[in-house]
Amino acid sequence: MTRRHPTPGVEGMVTGAQVQETVDAIAEWQLPDGMVPWYPGGHADPWNHVEAAMALALGGRIAEAERAYQWLLDLQRPDGSWHQYYLEDGVEQDKLDANVIAYPATGAWHHWLLTGDRGFLETMWPALDAAIGFVLDLQTERGEILWARHADGTPWSFALLTGSSSICHSLRCAAAVAAELGHERPHWMAAASRLAHVIQTEPDAFAPKHRWAMDWYYPVLCGALTGDLARERLAKRRAAFLMDDRGVRCVSDRPWITAAETCECAMAHLAAGERETAEALFRWAQQYREPGGRYWTGTVFPEGVHYPGGEQSTYTAAAVILAADALEGKGPASSLFSDHDALLPALSVPA
Template identity: 55%
Template structure:
């Protein structure tokens, strides 16, 4: 197999710089394959997958496969993973549905880059069990509870950003199902219902409007695209974007964060706003450390980095944003939704007409 190309964004990040960032993530990986937030930090499935995707995009396929093998070995019988693990010990036994869905994105991404059908076959049972777990708490209208407690009881609360991310995960899971010739028509219906509620029923979600994630995630997750997606991003641009620095995590604090900035880059790229996306990726490079890792954020009112950590998932988001903008790897279009199923929207609407109060 030829060596994969490493992304490069001229004038912002060279291929050598991004390869260094990939190595900074791999340096934090534990012998088990788990990738913690930072050395000594905890592991969660979502951020672990983000790191694995970035390693694959920078050519570290073996390291990425070790990360997916860790997921395979640690998945629980119900298809979930603990919300938080540190040094192999469970710190929070609850399950975040978004976290549990996200391995589908990583597995599909890794297959696109590696072309390894054996990997897809090994990971298919993992993805199938995880998605079935997530959909077990989907409500009739379409939204999905954000977590299931250690006791097995759902929270009774759905979040817009989490459900938007699950929307993307479901699309990747369906693409994988088709690839391994294991069609899942019930997932198509579930995706249609979820997309419908994301687009048309904002009242289904607990309001978190101070968070930038609630602003851009419906676009990033693929539920809102095209002109509607652009209008959504422009509507609160001034609330969250700080010129020359990046994106605020919340609208009421002078704190820009690298991962949110790069996720907005991906969202902009998905709706064709490439120049704005390029400018934002360049703007957040003040968070880069000499070893290629990235600080999580900056409180720009006093010039202090906070928290005092260089997170693997921030570095991962940088790599994925650079790959999307440069169109380098075969996985670079995953957040644009290239060749991903869209679900049964019409069927969802017909079903919803039969649901009182929908």
């Protein structure tokens, strides 16, 4: 029997009932085949789709979450990959993005932590094994992981820091799944450690994306940088990205606040031991909540105009739910993004 835990809430900011309303809003937009589009009629990408599946499970919508994972199993290519964007009736963007392909491992481990359903983990294993194999074929000798392959198999020529940071976390989740099921994959953790070392020591290994907030906080959110290194990184560009009482700018040179990145950044600060900042960010994100539990994707200040096109996306709602769980800290998966060594195999990275 799968475990059931109360829907998380954060005292003084959002109740468990309100978070459940947000979970149910995601479920409302899920398609019958399991796909979770960004919004009705929109596309889905496997990364944000998995984020939504994790949020559904946190709200007790286990059947809907497992239907989302089945959608991935049904669409996986023979080489272990998924395309970057799907529409209800087919592929929209056929690029094969390594970060997107690795992320189902994070979702599968999260789902196991919540449910204890070994059958689910065993069902996911062949897909995860193939997906991680595809991803590691893109790892360079130095350790970074190239962004993607074209649909014909041709690799892209550069790596991205945000994507590689997320992959580092996904590799640890995949290794945890392997260990739980008794499969030996020591090279997965070796690859994660090499990747973390590059993130820590070789900034020039990645294409420059310094305008983007995710490149700032993702190495912390995903556990490649911890302790003093994490706090130093977050402090260094705080002024560039944080707009007090509003949230996180998605790019440093525009007053464009995004609720998902605000919540992800909150989890990064929580992982760095900066709970006060994490709580402030999450509190600011609640101003973007609408009746019914949905959240605006982005808001331009000072005009207060919502973008893009008034969008209230499922992936934004999912980020809020994951951040609520991390801040409440009571659920069995709540520390997955905030205390990486608690639930994952430890990295072995040279100091």
